[in-house]
Amino acid sequence: AQKITQTQxxxxxxxxxxxxxxxxxDTSDPSYGLFWYKQPSSGEMIFLIYQGSYDQQNATExxxxxxxxxxxxxANLVISxxxxxxxxxxxxxxRVMYSGGGAxxxxxGKGTHLIIQP
Amino acid sequence: xxxxxxxxxxxxKRTGEKVFLECVQDMDHENMFWYxxxxxxxxxxxxxxxxxxxxxxxDIPEGYSVSREKKERFxxxxxxxxxxxxxxxxxxxxxxxxxxxxxLFFGEGSRLTVL
Numbered sequence: 001a002q003k004i005t006q007t008q009x010x011x012x013x014x015x016x017x018x019x020x021x022x023x024x025x026d027t028s029d030p031s032y033g034l035f036w037y038k039q040p041s042s043g044e045m046i047f048l049i050y051q052g053s054y055d056q057q058n059a060t061e062x063x064x065x066x067x068x069x070x071x072x073x074x075a076n077l078v079i080s081x082x083x084x085x086x087x088x089x090x091x092x093x094x095r096v097m098y099s100g101g102g103a104x105x106x107x108x109g110k111g112t113h114l115i116i117q118p
Numbered sequence: 119x120x121x122x123x124x125x126x127x128x129x130x131k132r133t134g135e136k137v138f139l140e141c142v143q144d145m146d147h148e149n150m151f152w153y154x155x156x157x158x159x160x161x162x163x164x165x166x167x168x169x170x171x172x173x174x175x176x177d178i179p180e181g182y183s184v185s186r187e188k189k190e191r192f193x194x195x196x197x198x199x200x201x202x203x204x205x206x207x208x209x210x211x212x213x214x215x216x217x218x219x220x221x222l223f224f225g226e227g228s229r230l231t232v233l
Contacts, residue, residue: 006160009158031217031218032218033217033218033219033220035221035222043206043226043227044224044226044227045208045210045222045224047221047222047223050219050221052217052218052219053218091160091161093161095218095220104166105151105153105163105166105176105210105222106151106161106163106222107163107177108153108160108161108162109160110158110159110160111160
């Protein structure tokens with residue numbers, strides 16, 4: 001079974017500092033996708049970034065980058081120059097495709113509550 | 119703009135009641151999902167569907183059923199609500215054929231309290 005582990009329940013970071021949110025995963029499938037979502041206090045889930053297992057380069061989206069270390073099975077999210085609006089829950093997730101087709105839902109970690117302090 | 123709409127943001131029900139949570143998406147997505155979110159447990163997949171009338175169990179299907187009679191609508195049913203089903207329920211959809219990619223689009227969530 002696929003599993004996502006986020007070891008940081010909460011983090012406090014000073015505004016403008018860079019933040020690294022940890023995520024490790026476990027799967028025996030060679031083809032998989034890794035996602036990060038942000039959930040502000042309002043509750044909506046906002047997609048941030050995606051990394052495919054066969055992608056040669058680390059994914060980047062604006063201030064977000066994904067530090068993908070395949071051998072270590074880690075997919076840490078890096079937020080550069082943090083802002084007060086980055087305060088939220090952050091979830092790491094993984095999708096695995098079944099060879100038989102159909103769809104599989106994302107498997108989520110338990111999340112990290114990030115608080116940016118002024 | 120893509121949209122996943124959940125019928126109720128907040129519900130309060132009594133133990134033993136039958137509860138329907140409705141979800142509608144306007145993106146013509148094949149795949150739809152129901153998750154529940156609890157503090158410290160993250161999001162857990164209850165059921166998903168990849169086509170009309172098709173459904174697959176997720177990680178925690180016990181006590182739930184689903185219905186997908188139309189492509190745009192995916193309903194979660196609690197046949198006899200219990201207090202341990204008090205939770206936030208999130209509906210999501212995604213486009214098929216994306217391989218391992220294909221982000222999920224989420225609704226705003228339905229917070230259910232069972233008394």
